[in-house]
Amino acid sequence: MPKPFDPRETTMKYVVLTCALLTTPAFAHESKGPNGGRQVDAGKNHVELVAQGSTLEVYVSDAAGKPLDPSAFKGVAILVVNGKPARIQLSPSSDKLVGKAQTEISNTVKGAIQITDAMGVTSQAKFD
Numbered sequence: 001m002p003k004p005f006d007p008r009e010t011t012m013k014y015v016v017l018t019c020a021l022l023t024t025p026a027f028a029h030e031s032k033g034p035n036g037g038r039q040v041d042a043g044k045n046h047v048e049l050v051a052q053g054s055t056l057e058v059y060v061s062d063a064a065g066k067p068l069d070p071s072a073f074k075g076v077a078i079l080v081v082n083g084k085p086a087r088i089q090l091s092p093s094s095d096k097l098v099g100k101a102q103t104e105i106s107n108t109v110k111g112a113i114q115i116t117d118a119m120g121v122t123s124q125a126k127f128d
Contacts, residue, residue, distance in 0.1 A: 030127070035059050035096075038107070043123025047113055049077075051105040056088055058097040058113055070097050072118045079111030079127075090115075 033039030033048030037059070040047060045068065048059040056077055060068045075090035075097050088099035090113070097115070109127065116122045 033059065034061075034065070038127055040125045040127060042113070042115060042125035043121070045115070045123065047115065047125035049109075049113060049125070049127055051107050051109055054101045054104050056090070056099040056101060056105055058090055058099075058115075059095070060097070060115060067095060070095065073097060073115045075099075075113060075115040077111060077113045079105065079109045081105055081109065085111075 030038055030040050033046070033050075035048055035050050035057070037048045037050035037057070039049075042060075044063055046061045046063070046065065048061070050057040050059070056079075058075060058077070060070060060073055062068055070092040073092065077086075077088040077090060077099055079086050079088065079101075081101060081103055086101055086103075088101050090097035090099040092098075111127055113125045113127070114122060115125070
């Protein structure tokens with residue numbers, strides 16, 4: 001004979017499943033972007049970081065990889081350069097956001113880029 005339905009048992013299964021999903025860390029997946037830089041997710045968009053000397057270039061694209069107009073964003077990069085935090089303001093320039101550091105930046109630099117769109121929605125891209 002089948003066991004009678006017990007709503008507490010079903011509820012408990014959902015609670016355990018929900019807790020497991022909420023405690024599983026979300027790993028940012030880093031890939032190579034179309035401009036040769038490192039690309040990660042930033043909210044609903046992708047952010048690609050390209051370092052060339054002391055110049056930092058940041059490309060923003062949508063979830064499908066379509067480039068977005070950089071004039072619709074403002075940004076700041078907070079990076080670890082030579083063991084010290086560096087805050088670099090990013091400004092729109094043709095097809096990207098651009099910033100200038102006081103020293104040369106490595107392509108393997110660690111840190112975060114924060115972008116804010118025209119609607120005031122802020123998202124962050126973390127580079128490890």
